[in-house]
Amino acid sequence: MPLHGQFVVAVILGRSGSDTADVLAPYDVLASSPDFFVYTIAASAAPAVVDGGMWVVPTHTFGEVAAGAAPTPDLVVVPAVNSPSGPEEAAAREFIVNQYNAGARILGICAGSRLLAASGVLDGLRATSHWSRIAALRTSNPEVSWVTGQRYVQDGRVTTTGGVTSSIPGSLKVIADMAGDAEANRVGESVGYPGLKLDGPTAMPVKVFGFEDAAILMNTAFPWGRPRVAVELKDGVEEIDAAAIFEVYGYSQGATTSALSAKGFVTTKHGLVVKTSILDGATTTVVAGELGAPGSPQGFDAAFEQLSRSSSSSVVQSVSKMIEYPLDRVRQERAPLIAQARTSLLLVLGLLLAVGVGMLPTIILGFVRRRMRARA
Template identity: 45%
Template structure:
């Protein structure tokens, strides 16, 4: 064979080895990252506390007649905590309104950030006339919005709309609405990083970027996570009057909100500064554990801020939720399921109690739990300033005990204004960054392995007797 063909074969073999090595390296890195994201999501939407299925739960409060009725829908498989809790608090702040949670079944249901909720009622109770038809239905982001498991919920929402209810789709709750067909031919918005895929998946919807909320008839959709607060305030103004909306909105102090303010917001896009979001989600190993202590009467937004800030959006820590007993009832009557303070620490490194300003508001059982486990009860809300929204103290605490970049990324992925935040702490999430570097090294090693094996075999052949 002439030198030309031999040289060509060598080039082809070398190219094949390079492609094989590159493919192995890429597959190895992708596999490590996929395993990390899976672990992060499993922690965020954790299984119900042990023994939950066997417990007798408190009876749901009756729904009073003569008020504007709001049903906050919840998925039994998992919902975003703030999408549920923030609108719930906004509507429940008004004495003109009655608010309840509803799901396919009345069983413990996961919320992001390691939390769990006990729905008040079932879809069948509403459909069967046991409860009054809601005037408003709140639809949060759920874990599988287009899946068969949410078909009952999608049909139920469409039927409520047919009967005259207003629909408020919060964050990626708009995908569940789009999958139901309810958004066909309408303008809508959603969480900023989802809109591209929504445009491809649901082309009959006129998707809008850079809007805090979009109203089209009796359907309102909002931007991500905390935007549900603003969308709910809008509906309060329409149903209960602008004065009531102004009263509630002023008390909650969402940054920049005014009753007649513009709906335009910055149209977010992925940027290099968002890397901590991916790093924390894809490389969760060795991260600390934050125990979130809840007291009866905690405000819903304060609880949501802790769930998202320490775990659900930031992925900065593993979270577990502790209460004096099996349940905690929030200020407006929502039932959250907790790990009782009789249990151990579950590896907790910190213990934070959101919404409590000083030690006098700390439940004695939680204080005892902290002492037994060598932890101090930390109160992020103790540093809450007048005129601040509930997310501010948690984001400051996240920056101080984690890093500033993660706190800012958490605000961005919650579509929460951050220009006013004064943050201190490390500049970057070095734990997850070093783990990512280690994953790169392992992946490169995997990619080089075939070449190393080939060279080893060739050396042994050359060293064999008789060669």
């Protein structure tokens, strides 16, 4: 239970599946402050799936809050879920509306704004989302004033963030508003988000898909030959460290990841219970929170460094754009030639297939004409 004076935070876990970093990153940031009591919440007590082959065990259910059996949140964190408008998330939408109407603050993470928009709490407000989602949201939810080029947008009691890792400065802004600038700066220094200044500008370049993203498109369209990366989680792992490796590889589509642990579940630094597959002693793993040299930066820095060992630089740059994480201090390594060549080979294969599909009607028509002449 929360101590006297602590702010209560409920981090929603979607029934249709949630984005790993959207859940774990703000949980880590907010739970790093003793001014906040943070728990996860879902429609049921069953473990909730997040990307990367993990399940998070909810601390409480929506029903427990309604019945007074769980602390009423001062802040509700809303991650991206797979079916924001679907029936699977009806209970989550109702919970969001009820808590907002009761006076709670709302923190929407990345495409979690889709769930917020579907619940109606963004109507008449300014909000943002992942840059790849905003065009569609302007069409589906014109009653919201959608903003581009901002790490986060705050309108009244609602804060929404841009891309995946923008959840970190967005969460720190909420800490500053609720617990003061000094506490937000202290937590920000411990998290170590690159270039973060609490009083600095929130603007960032407006991003669009370009040719430089072709490598990820090819990885998605042609998954053949992807390496498998087994990620081992250990008790006490930082939540951001646990999320980063899955998020980076997930956006790259350059590898298939799996989450493993010795007992099939771990308890993170701030008390999250995460279920995984059981570690096979014969499986070679990378250990979340222990990537790179001892004492080197972990989290997204280490995850990008790990990605650079198995992917081309274009993939690394594109993933950085997708999750809006600066690479200024990331030490990139040179991947083996076969890994670098994979992207080029997939591009050539894609072009050949496109040409082949384009020529297919001509080939078929020519074949038919030859058969007709032969019968004449």
